[in-house]
Amino acid sequence: xxxxxxxxxxxxxxxxxxxxxxxxxxxxxxxxxxxxxxxxxxxxxxxxxxxxxxxxxxxxxxxxxxxxxxxxxxxxxxxxxxxxxxxxxxxxxxxxxxxxxxxxxxxxxxxxxxxxxxxxxxxxxxxxxxxxxxxxxxxxxxxxxxxxxxxxxxxxxxxxxxxxxxxxxxxxxxxxxxxxxxxxxxxxxxxxxxxxxxxxxxxxxxxxxxxxxxxxxxxxxxxxxxxxxxxxxxxxxxxxxxxxxxxxxxxxxxxxxxxxxxxxxxxxxxxxxxxxxxxxxxxxxxxxxxxxxxxxxxxxxxxxxxxxxxxxxxxxxxxxxxxxxxxxxxxxxxxxxxxxxxxxxxxxxxxxxxxxxxxxxxxxxxxxxxxxxxxxxxxxxxxxxxxxxxxxxxxxxxxxxxxxxxxxxxxxxxxxxxxxxxxxxxxxxxxxxxxxxxxxxxxxxxxxxxxxxxxxxxxxxxxxxxxxxxxxxxxxxxxxxxxxxxxxxxxxxxxxxxxxxxxxxxxxxxxxxxxxxxxxxxxxxxxxxxx
Amino acid sequence: xxxxxxxxxxxxxxxxxxxxxxxxxxxxxxxxxx
Numbered sequence: 001x002x003x004x005x006x007x008x009x010x011x012x013x014x015x016x017x018x019x020x021x022x023x024x025x026x027x028x029x030x031x032x033x034x035x036x037x038x039x040x041x042x043x044x045x046x047x048x049x050x051x052x053x054x055x056x057x058x059x060x061x062x063x064x065x066x067x068x069x070x071x072x073x074x075x076x077x078x079x080x081x082x083x084x085x086x087x088x089x090x091x092x093x094x095x096x097x098x099x100x101x102x103x104x105x106x107x108x109x110x111x112x113x114x115x116x117x118x119x120x121x122x123x124x125x126x127x128x129x130x131x132x133x134x135x136x137x138x139x140x141x142x143x144x145x146x147x148x149x150x151x152x153x154x155x156x157x158x159x160x161x162x163x164x165x166x167x168x169x170x171x172x173x174x175x176x177x178x179x180x181x182x183x184x185x186x187x188x189x190x191x192x193x194x195x196x197x198x199x200x201x202x203x204x205x206x207x208x209x210x211x212x213x214x215x216x217x218x219x220x221x222x223x224x225x226x227x228x229x230x231x232x233x234x235x236x237x238x239x240x241x242x243x244x245x246x247x248x249x250x251x252x253x254x255x256x257x258x259x260x261x262x263x264x265x266x267x268x269x270x271x272x273x274x275x276x277x278x279x280x281x282x283x284x285x286x287x288x289x290x291x292x293x294x295x296x297x298x299x300x301x302x303x304x305x306x307x308x309x310x311x312x313x314x315x316x317x318x319x320x321x322x323x324x325x326x327x328x329x330x331x332x333x334x335x336x337x338x339x340x341x342x343x344x345x346x347x348x349x350x351x352x353x354x355x356x357x358x359x360x361x362x363x364x365x366x367x368x369x370x371x372x373x374x375x376x377x378x379x380x381x382x383x384x385x386x387x388x389x390x391x392x393x394x395x396x397x398x399x400x401x402x403x404x405x406x407x408x409x410x411x412x413x414x415x416x417x418x419x420x421x422x423x424x425x426x427x428x429x430x431x432x433x434x435x436x437x438x439x440x441x442x443x444x445x446x447x448x449x450x451x452x453x454x455x456x457x458x459x460x461x462x463x464x465x466x467x468x469x470x471x472x473x474x475x476x477x478x479x480x481x482x483x484x485x486x487x488x489x490x491x492x493x494x495x496x497x498x499x500x501x502x503x504x505x506x507x508x509x510x511x512x513x514x515x516x517x518x519x520x521x522x523x524x525x526x527x528x529x530x531x
Numbered sequence: 532x533x534x535x536x537x538x539x540x541x542x543x544x545x546x547x548x549x550x551x552x553x554x555x556x557x558x559x560x561x562x563x564x565x
Contacts (some may be wrong), residue, residue: 108541175548179541213552217559232563243563 015515023118026110028095029513033412034117035092036405040481042084042124043398047474049077054436054470056453057463070453071139072131078142082259083166084124086393089401090262091116091173094201097408098177100506100513101195103186103522108179116172123165130155141451143248144219146233146241150226160223167212174205186505188524192286195504196279199286200265203293207254207261210297215251218244242307249300257296259393261289263360263400264331267353269504270407271335274350275342276501278530281334288327288334295324305376314373321371325364332361347499348422352403355430356396363391366441381451384444390437395430402429402480409487410494414512417487425483428476435469503530 015021015030025031052073056064065073095113099106107113130137135153138144144159152159181202185194221232222244231237233244272279279285301309301317309317335357344350366388370376379385402425410416439462444450448459455463494511505528509517522528 108538109545112545171549171552175545175552178548179544183537183541183544209548209552210555213555214559216556217563220556220560221563247559247563 024114026106026114027515028099028107028110028113029412029515031107031113031117032092032094032096035088035095038117038120039085039089039092040484042080042088043477045128046077046080046085047477049073049080050470051474053077054467057455058467059464060455060457060460062454065453067453068136068139071141071451072137074451075138075141076127076131079127079138079162080124081393082142082255083163083170084120086259086397086401087170088120090201090204090259090397091170093197093262093266093401093404093408094173094177096412097506098180098198098201099184100509100517101198101504102181102184102189103505103518103524104180104184105516105518107176108184109176112172113176116169116176119165119169119172123162123169126158126165127162130158133158143252144222144244145248146222146225146244149222156226157223160219163219164216167216170208171212174208177201177205178209186518186521186524188529189505192283193529195265196268196282196285196289197262197265200261200268200289203289204258204261207258207293207296211251211254211258214247215255218247218251221247242304245304245307246300249303250297252303253300254293254296256389256392257292259397260360261293263356263397264289266400266404266407267335267356268331269502270349270353270403271338271357273407273499273502274347274353275339275344277338277342278503279334280337280340281330284330285334288330291327292324295320295327299324299371302371302373302376305373306380318371318373322368325368328364332357343501347406347419348417348426349403349407349499351423351426352399352406355426356399356403359391359395359399359434363388363393363396366391379444381449382444383440383448383450386450387437387440387444390440394437395433399429402426405484407499408506409484410498411506411509411511411513413488414494414510415487415489415491416494416498417483417491421479421483421486425476425479428479429473432469432472432476436466436473437469439463439466439469504528 015027016024021030022034025034052065053070056062056070095107098104127137133154135155138149138152138155138159140149140152144163149156181194181198191199221230224230225232225234225239231239233239233241235241268279268285299317299321301313302321305314305317339354346354366384370379370385370388406417406422443459443462443466446459448455448463496510497507498511499507505522505524506513508522508528
């Protein structure tokens with residue numbers, strides 16, 4: 001594919017310099033880069049906490065940290081990884097790629113875009129500062145259930161304000177994505193011709209706008225319960241602690257899809273490129289994504305089967321949960337059908353994508369197991385749950401994010417990454433993450449509870465194996481940083497069309513993508529709109 | 532960004548979505564307040 005004519009005279013591609021470029025940026029590519037760097041930094045902050053957790057669990061007994069600090073690590077690890085690493089990484093990719101994919105010059109609201117990003121470092125400064133306070137950081141779990149969370153010391157208001165800020169940042173990001181996609185598509189880029197990555201982000205944005213205000217409402221009520229004498233969740237004052245669980249999971253389950261849907265979009269871009277075939281069942285992929293998003297608002301109580309819900313309610317939520325497997329199955333079958341009889345090659349993005357399909361499906365199946373009400377009474381709050389959501393979020397969402405970085409890195413930097421090192425990174429990540437999380441299924445089935453710093457001797461062997469996998473996975477990610485930095489600094493020049501099988505507008509601009517692209521809307525050809 | 536027709540359209544949509552988000556928030560808190 002040749003580069004578009006209007007981009008060839010971008011040698012005057014002037015951009016601001018110095019710190020001003022980054023602090024006051026309204027450029028979608030720079031803000032995308034900021035998001036991605038921030039997410040990577042947070043991935044290592046949250047990862048260090050995971051290393052502390054796995055070091056403590058390497059053997060039974062208390063070795064390194066006290067139980068209070070251990071609980072803080074568990075809580076803050078989750079908040080950092082969800083709100084600081086996976087979500088911002090997804091938004092970073094959306095910022096970088098959506099305008100390029102739909103032929104827009106930038107995001108619809110560039111100054112709001114800047115604000116959405118710069119709220120994040122302040123929110124995390126608030127949250128992480130609590131670890132150094134008297135009384136320690138929040139330790140009641142990322143779900144912040146009352147009455148336990150109300151026992152948090154000085155960290156409590158910091159936690160609540162941090163969550164509010166994170167919510168505001170994400171909602172502003174979501175509004176920006178919706179406005180960009182609805183108002184700024186190039187002529188000819190109809191909704192059903194958009195790349196699937198764009199579709200998944202539009203749907204994710206609606207999920208964010210509908211679910212995050214609910215979380216914000218819930219944590220505001222926690223704040224007023226603690227400091228202003230209300231009794232939303234206090235039975236003594238006529239409130240109900242289980243109400244918080246309903247509110248939290250009404251946000252929390254869509255949140256799972258906020259993390260997963262962009263990953264589906266990434267994989268739906270990469271698999272057709274390396275199978276050299278159009279995506280199988282494009283429109284069914286769009287409808288399946290929308291169905292998953294809608295259904296995600298009707299399954300929240302499957303996180304609460306053991307609190308004592310009426311049996312009819314439990315059955316409703318069980319069947320609704322089973323129903324989500326249908327559109328998810330459609331997606332998995334479509335990815336497999338795309339690969340079927342394709343001329344496949346196995347570069348690093350494809351390897352991560354195939355691993356995503358297999359391992360996310362494993363995480364999905366263990367989710368189905370947890371969704372069966374009577375069975376959940378056995379699994380609830382055990383390591384089986386920990387194994388399940390790490391398969392979905394690490395070997396699922398994070399693997400897809402890694403795939404995306406390898407796929408688009410040459411477009412961002414203008415250089416090819418080291419393919420041999422990329423493959424080593426993939427295989428080490430694949431093996432270590434499975435050594436880390438697969439034994440946790442067995443621990444959970446055997447009855448090991450989650451969120452404990454010490455455990456019975458019978459769980460020792462699997463915990464040791466899991467910790468070895470954890471350390472190996474952690475060290476392996478340093479290789480990822482090395483590969484990215486090496487690629488940013490130089491290497492083999494990347495062509496505009498980095499991958500021969502890739503389709504879409506982003507491959508019609510030079511590599512690295514110029515600072516300003518599509519200042520005049522591109523004229524779309526049939527080839528550019530192929531999926 | 533210049534105040535073009537396109538940017539006005541973007542801002543209008545953003546304001547509508549912002550109002551939706553804020554009403555969800557207030558609605559949820561107020562719904563449980565009475």
